[in-house]
Amino acid sequence: MVMAPNYDAKSTDPPLLQRFSAIKSYTTTVATYDKLRIFYRKHPQSDNLPKDPPLPLLVFIHGLGGSVAQFNRILTSLTQNASCLAVDLPGCGVSEFTQTRWEAYSTDALVELLEVIINDHREKGQRVVLIAHSMGCSLAALLANPRTTLRSDLKEHVVGLVAMCPKSKMLSEQEVKKYRLGLWVPEFLFNLWRTWDRRGGLNSASITRFVGKKADAEAKRLQLLFNHQSRTPVFRRMAWGLLPTFENGVPSGGLPEIGVWAGIRIPILLISGGLDKVTPESEARKLYNLLRESQSSPAFQDAEHTPNIESPVSSLSLDPPPAADGADQSSSPAESPASSPRIEPAHHAIMPQNEVEIPPFPLKPMGYVSWHKIKWAGHGLLFTDPIVPGLISDFLSEHVTRRLELGWQLQYLTRDGKWDVKNLEKWQSVTPVSESIGGVFRAIKTLRQVDDTHCPVQFNVKYGDFIKDVIDISHDTPVYDPQNLRDGGITYHKVATVSKIPPPREDINRFIETVDKIRQGRKEQPGSEKFEIGVHCHYGFNRTGFLIVCYLVEKCGFTVDEAIKHFAEARPNGIKHAHFKDRLHVMYAQRNVGN
Missing domain, CATH: 3.40.50.1820 (Alpha/Beta hydrolase fold, catalytic domain)
Incomplete structure (x- = not known):
């Protein structure tokens, strides 16, 4: 049924x-x-x-x-x-x-x-x-x-x-006379016209008039929903209220x-x-x-x-x-x-x-x-x-x-350190390392020197065979000793960014330049091209996802929608902050529509 x-x-x-x-x-x-x-x-x-x-x-x-x-x-x-x-x-x-x-x-x-x-x-x-x-x-x-x-x-x-x-x-x-005449049509006839206008459902004239023929299914679904929620008697009264009255050619009220x-x-x-x-x-x-x-x-x-x-x-x-x-x-x-x-x-x-x-x-x-x-x-x-x-x-x-x-x-709001009990519990609940992203990256949460399972020494043992570089994009001094990574053959890079804020263009450029240098170095070392780059902020979602998406769009041929989706598939929940995704869409809108 x-x-x-x-x-x-x-x-x-x-x-x-x-x-x-x-x-x-x-x-x-x-x-x-x-x-x-x-x-x-x-x-x-x-x-x-x-x-x-x-x-x-x-x-x-x-x-x-x-x-x-x-x-x-x-x-x-x-x-x-x-x-x-x-x-x-x-x-x-x-x-x-x-x-x-x-x-x-x-x-x-x-x-x-x-x-x-x-x-x-x-x-x-x-x-x-x-x-x-x-x-x-x-x-x-x-x-x-x-x-x-x-x-x-x-x-x-x-x-x-x-x-x-x-x-x-x-x-x-x-024009006002014409519209007033149309609004005098009895309500049942007005509703008949609305029903006729909706013929074709998601592809009806009532939908394409508002969102266009090329709109995606979700946009059309929402427009159909809003069309059905618009009450005819309310529409007629508001439309009437938009019309000015004229006295000796002088308008009053309305728009x-x-x-x-x-x-x-x-x-x-x-x-x-x-x-x-x-x-x-x-x-x-x-x-x-x-x-x-x-x-x-x-x-x-x-x-x-x-x-x-x-x-x-x-x-x-x-x-x-x-x-x-x-x-x-x-x-x-x-x-x-x-x-x-x-x-x-x-x-x-x-x-x-x-x-x-x-x-x-x-x-x-x-x-x-x-x-x-x-x-x-x-x-x-x-x-x-x-x-x-x-x-x-x-x-x-x-x-x-x-x-x-x-x-x-x-x-004004940043007062405490990043490693109080609440943040530590949140950090412990996050998956340490993502799946492969574009064959280039792994999103990771920051390492912690005193942790039993996600400290530099254990990271070398678990992931050192396919991660040979780690880019730390946190703003602070890391809560682990980078030398412990180097001791295991992993090179540490720092590209500091500020939390909660989409990285500005200069930070994006520094990140892309760092990744390009790492990848260029791999080409000069036969067999090293299979290695991936670990990237972390604190939890490996928002800033990490933002910069990885930037690289996928600018260097790997992804559209912004494809890159955001791909990151979320490799790192479930993906970029969580809506304003980070908004910034990506604004930055890459022209690429996104294929211009």
Whole structure:
């Protein structure tokens, strides 16, 4: 018996969202909204990080017919960097459809609702970064630069905006009339059309319109799930609310007019899909050109407005802060303004490439706009394209505040040695040596001088016949004597990297150069080519996997997906940190799509 597919939003909710979601009710000047799903994940270490000011709150706003579940990939990555808030708008996703009044779904009504929810979760003095998709970008723009007076001073605390698949303009009066006519169609006819549109299942027009014909099976499955979870009466009300009303040709309400976007004075990251059929990338192109023009105008440059935003640091100390336990941790370590903030071009398609103008940082008013066009992505890029979390993470740390960089945070959080009882028990549970990786590497956990089974002497006995080199990529002095390896005929190499942080390009280069020299030396010694290279950080998963994947991609012809999978097969569980895999996808995106 074939089981019917399960499209229920609650039972298919990803575990992260289930764990940190609550059902709440909120009242605005327009309506009361009952039983809304509010996802709020407080930063795991927020109590141990500086409070003056606290890290910005990341707020996620979904699009028309969307839900918080569409952000799951991005949330999985960013909840380790900051507190995150996401809302299933009324009748969307897990939120129930209890409010049926059409005026409760107008654009301005939803903006007010979001304002109330954000202020309910925002700490005193906490800044806000808006991360939005599709229709959510319009709501975010109106939170950052309202056309009507908000109930609070929230707009003064918005310090960054990520807009995925944004729409650049309002509809004309004729277009509005056409859409209103379509929305007057009785609900049962609307549902008939939706059923017809889904003919063909995973290959139906309703799927390919959002994720493209070449999307993989998982992307299509997710889009089909989200399509079924979108309620027709909610969709119609929100779509109606996006339409402005006209009086003597003058629009009011609905989508934000172009002046709203032009007046935004904070860093903005635009992300568009080259295959997007719902909101074509030309919309992001128009916004990019508009924002560049407005930010370079004399009126913009002379404006007396300085947003509440921290300057990114020009350099990041790799050492932990020197303060002893109990000392005041309220000040930032070695934080100084950068005269010219750094922006790296993504290794995917960027349009226009190398034309992003970045004014001096900080400035009055402060702002810049960057546009990343992902060539093979459709409208569902937020849950289908693996490079998106990395692009957002880079933007946050480089152009909003360096405090959103995990490495910066670790300066405050690293206090104890690596070999306390807890870490020792974790180390003891890890498999010592992986299977062969690409015929070149073995991932290993660090050796320990006083261990009975995984010390240098025992390592020589067990593995010395096929491992003749060990590369130690840990940052610290090893907790074993490398001379004991050398005594057994194994050469020790040190390429120090910092824990919890994806190794930067200079560390990748040093690792690749070290491996190349080892392999070149083997070629000069007949018979030694069969030997493999042991690589370890502390446990042999994240940094070890990251650098091995880099080598497999750059030197062995693997795609990034193939290399990540191959490493995980040889070293079960593979690279565990999502932000490490995000960084790899960003670095090798162009190779990954075969460009």
